[in-house]
Amino acid sequence: MRVCVVGCGAVGSLFAANLAQLEDVEVWAYDLSREHVDAINRDGLRLSGAGEVVGRPRATTDAGELPACDFGIVATKAMHTSAAVEATAAAFQDGCVATVQNGLGNEEAIAQHATRVIRGTTFPAGKLLEPGHVQWDVKGETTFGPFEPRPAPQEQIELLADACTRAGLPTQAVPDARGPQWRKVIFNAATNPIGALTGLTHGRVCEDIELRRLVSGLVDEGKAVAAAQGIALDQDPEELIDHAAKPEVAYDHKASMLQDVEARRSTEIDYLNGGIVRFGEENGVSTPLNRAIWALVKGLERSW
Amino acid sequence: MRACIVGAGSIGSLFAGHLATVTDVTVLTRRDEHARALNEEGLRVSGRHDFTARVTAASDARDLPEFDLGIVATKGNVVAAAAESLGGRFPAATMMTVQNGLGAEEIVRAHGSWPLVSAVTFMSGTKHSDTHVEYILDTPTWLGPYGDTPFERVQEIAQLLVDSGLKAEALPDLLPAQWSKLIFNATVNGVAALTGLRHDAHFAAQSDVGDLGHLVHDLVDEGKRVAAGAGVELHDDPWEMNVLATKRGSAHSPSMLEDVLARQPTEVELINGALVREAERHGVEAPLHTALYRLVKAREASYS
Numbered sequence: 001m002r003v004c005v006v007g008c009g010a011v012g013s014l015f016a017a018n019l020a021q022l023e024d025v026e027v028w029a030y031d032l033s034r035e036h037v038d039a040i041n042r043d044g045l046r047l048s049g050a051g052e053v054v055g056r057p058r059a060t061t062d063a064g065e066l067p068a069c070d071f072g073i074v075a076t077k078a079m080h081t082s083a084a085v086e087a088t089a090a091a092f093q094d095g096c097v098a099t100v101q102n103g104l105g106n107e108e109a110i111a112q113h114a115t116r117v118i119r120g121t122t123f124p125a126g127k128l129l130e131p132g133h134v135q136w137d138v139k140g141e142t143t144f145g146p147f148e149p150r151p152a153p154q155e156q157i158e159l160l161a162d163a164c165t166r167a168g169l170p171t172q173a174v175p176d177a178r179g180p181q182w183r184k185v186i187f188n189a190a191t192n193p194i195g196a197l198t199g200l201t202h203g204r205v206c207e208d209i210e211l212r213r214l215v216s217g218l219v220d221e222g223k224a225v226a227a228a229q230g231i232a233l234d235q236d237p238e239e240l241i242d243h244a245a246k247p248e249v250a251y252d253h254k255a256s257m258l259q260d261v262e263a264r265r266s267t268e269i270d271y272l273n274g275g276i277v278r279f280g281e282e283n284g285v286s287t288p289l290n291r292a293i294w295a296l297v298k299g300l301e302r303s304w
Numbered sequence: 305m306r307a308c309i310v311g312a313g314s315i316g317s318l319f320a321g322h323l324a325t326v327t328d329v330t331v332l333t334r335r336d337e338h339a340r341a342l343n344e345e346g347l348r349v350s351g352r353h354d355f356t357a358r359v360t361a362a363s364d365a366r367d368l369p370e371f372d373l374g375i376v377a378t379k380g381n382v383v384a385a386a387a388e389s390l391g392g393r394f395p396a397a398t399m400m401t402v403q404n405g406l407g408a409e410e411i412v413r414a415h416g417s418w419p420l421v422s423a424v425t426f427m428s429g430t431k432h433s434d435t436h437v438e439y440i441l442d443t444p445t446w447l448g449p450y451g452d453t454p455f456e457r458v459q460e461i462a463q464l465l466v467d468s469g470l471k472a473e474a475l476p477d478l479l480p481a482q483w484s485k486l487i488f489n490a491t492v493n494g495v496a497a498l499t500g501l502r503h504d505a506h507f508a509a510q511s512d513v514g515d516l517g518h519l520v521h522d523l524v525d526e527g528k529r530v531a532a533g534a535g536v537e538l539h540d541d542p543w544e545m546n547v548l549a550t551k552r553g554s555a556h557s558p559s560m561l562e563d564v565l566a567r568q569p570t571e572v573e574l575i576n577g578a579l580v581r582e583a584e585r586h587g588v589e590a591p592l593h594t595a596l597y598r599l600v601k602a603r604e605a606s607y608s
Binding site: 194198199200204205210211213214270274288289291292293294295296298299300302303304 | 495499501515522594601
């Protein structure tokens with residue numbers, strides 16, 4: 001089996017390095033960072049933290065070098081999905097393309113350039129420490145399922161899930177992967193921008209009773225949009241939020257969007273709260289709080 | 305009419321400098337070196353007017369001579385401390401508050417039985433040093449009686465301001481103007497503080513779905529519903545005030561934005577907090593202003 005990870009940041013690296021441990025899987029890593037690609041080809045791709053792994057994927061900045069692949073795993077930031085998949089589309093002409101990205105709309109963007117698409121949600125997380133070296137912060141489940149309008153065959157989805165699981169990233173193939181996706185989107189949309197706008201860590205957001213109420217208001221709107229589409233959440237996002245607020249879990253965690261804002265990088269707000277607003281509109285559900293938060297973070301980006 | 309200006313920020317300095325051209329003016333400062341500098345150098349006004357006025361300044365209220373008009377021009381969050389320092393003194397004085405938002409009058413009332421005058425000011429200035437303020441916008445100050453203060457008293461004060469070269473108008477009922485500015489400030493200052501945007505064209509932009517003007521408009525509409533619930537007919541439409549202000553050319557940096565950038569306490573309680581409490585009191589739903597209020601409060605909490 002040949003797999004190409006498209007976008008080899010923190011999450012992409014977790015997949016690339018772990019999958020490269022398997023003898024029956026050949027792994028390619030496509031990334032635009034020349035330094036990162038050179039380091040991977042020279043020294044391997046190293047993970048440290050939750051697991052100590054050195055993988056040896058073949059890395060390239062040139063999509064033209066990619067051979068035909070059975071699977072793509074897209075792990076770019078959501079705003080780069082379209083460009084990344086367009087660039088690499090030739091490698092996946094006979095393959096399936098999965099997303100492990102945050103937010104809503106990635107499957108739709110992938111389906112512009114690929115015919116067999118896998119809806120995916122992943123919870124493992126980390127951060128890029130230096131070229132070729134990623135800190136693995138959080139282990140967690142991954143879920144794959146068909147993207148309904150342009151679905152990958154279920155047996156292919158199971159093959160990819162099995163490879164990931166054997167590589168140390170527990171992954172389930174399910175017939176409807178929207179539940180975990182919306183659970184994560186609702187969680188992220190209700191907490192990430194609040195951290196970004198206030199500068200508070202996740203735990204401090206949650207212990208401010210009034211602010212926690214605003215978080216619940218955002219969750220409720222997301223749940224209503226999911227329900228209107230007939231999506232059954234596999235777990236209540238509220239439980240995840242409270243769980244993450246515990247000192248031993250993620251009390252001191254600065255939301256990735258807060259890290260983005262501090263570094264003045266574009267955020268994924270369009271694909272989180274913006275996605276909830278968009279799907280809400282399509283399904284006749286009003287989402288005033290998500291709309292307000294979306295506008296505030298967009299305003300913040302415009303202030304740079 | 306001897307005047308005392310309590311708090312010599314940009315607004316206080318504009319009052320002090322101008323009034324000193326027509327009457328005896330004392331200035332109560334927070335810092336001793338500020339008082340000393342004013343006593344030694346006088347107070348320079350530049351910009352729309354250009355002169356240097358003699359004032360008598362002190363940093364301790366016990367050092368102030370008697371006066372007839374006190375203008376409390378401190379920031380909203382230190383009105384209580386300023387009023388406390390005046391408590392029990394200056395029996396001949398009428399006190400005028402010029403803070404943004406609502407509620408400064410009650411705070412002063414808690415510390416003395418002086419007749420009170422409410423005011424909102426639209427003039428603006430930039431303080432270049434302790435002894436130099438630039439007069440930027442020569443828009444008016446509106447005054448009205450608070451409680452049973454006779455309207456004639458308000459008219460005398462307005463006349464004194466006009467004689468000093470400032471624009472001022474006495475209104476029998478200030479609430480319509482106060483509420484127009486309350487809604488304007490709660491919206492513009494809150495959004496500016498959270499986004500980092502100065503009050504610029506973004507606040508009026510409504511061409512794209514993600515434009516900030518939609519949120520600003522929604523916040524203004526919500527504020528108008530609160531005013532209606534409180535039985536207040538607005539003097540000006542806060543949305544039109546917003547659009548007009550963004551067309552002035554150079555974008556104003558709202559004080560709440562300056563405060564969060566400097567990690568200082570803001571006036572959020574007297575402005576956004578006051579509006580949210582009015583909404584609760586009159587049974588009007590205000591989810592967007594509630595969110596804005598909570599977010600700015602949380603931003604303040606993030607300083608420590």
